[in-house]
Amino acid sequence: MEKLREHIEQIARISDEEFEYIRTFFSLKRVRKNQYLISEGDEVKYEFMVLSGIYKVFYADAQGKEFIVQFAQKDWWMSDYQAFFKQQVATMYIECVEEGEVLFSTLHTREKLSSELHQMEHFFRIKLTNGYVAQQQRIKLLLSSTPHQRYEAFSKLYPNLLQRLPKKVIAEYLGVSRETLSRLYSK
């Protein structure tokens, strides 16, 4: 839980007493490679804060083809946010790509802590701001017309993911074939 405190305090000041209260709302979960945290059709009760490991958020079409919406790693929050915020069933999946640990909590937690502690509302607002900007980058990357541009943008934004993720997964994220990706790597 010390990591949760460090994470919050990167953005917002909280007292010892406040943290003792906040921590009671979060639970720890170890996640194995290929384990699912959310599957299409599930009720989405939780959002997850990544302590370690890498996760992919994706959806699948009727033929089972996967479309990766985003990756998440240390200090990222993830969920099927449309379903989470609107308390609907999931239209996406979250799967663990590299094993690790996450904290999880409910929408009730987010709203209750935000309403009771101005500093926590601040924390969640700033995290959303960062997430919003990252998504805008993701949209730009998807709009970029050539595989080369996508690869360049991705490697600038997330150089560590380029090292840690299987090439197959990166190819999916970029929407290019394995062969095209290998050609880009070798340049």
Place this chain on the structure above:
Amino acid sequence: MEKLREHIEQIARISDEEFEYIRTFFSLKRVRKNQYLISEGDEVKYEFMVLSGIYKVFYADAQGKEFIVQFAQKDWWMSDYQAFFKQQVATMYIECVEEGEVLFSTLHTREKLSSELHQMEHFFRIKLTNGYVAQQQRIKLLLSSTPHQRYEAFSKLYPNLLQRLPKKVIAEYLGVSRETLSRLYSK
């Protein structure tokens, strides 16, 4: 300015006194069709809240080809948010597609009001939450493989834009040709 108050009070309760204070931070601007609110290379000092009209947020590649990141209409906030939050120069454009009015304010305003009034921090957090979910939808739309799927998703999300926007602009947003779009319309 009454519209600003209505807009805030859809999400957060504020007193008359608080609103008199808040309103001093916002200015009104009338925008003509094809007028730019932000151009690539500009310092991004402002974010805009749409009172009326339709706007497109896009960037352009080296050949001048436009890629539409999002549309904005009544009650939406828009800016080149990466540049706005990080106080960098714009990498995108915002252009008016249908004339209207916007309110504009600075990053300083957003942070100051959020810090002084818990209710305003709540307001901005909830607006960001909605924006984040809309962007996740946009990403899903872009990842969808067929023009038909993109068109279906768009017409479900924004039926009014389908009526109001020129077909050329919708085709750009969906990343399909005019001819393809006409075929989709006629179905």
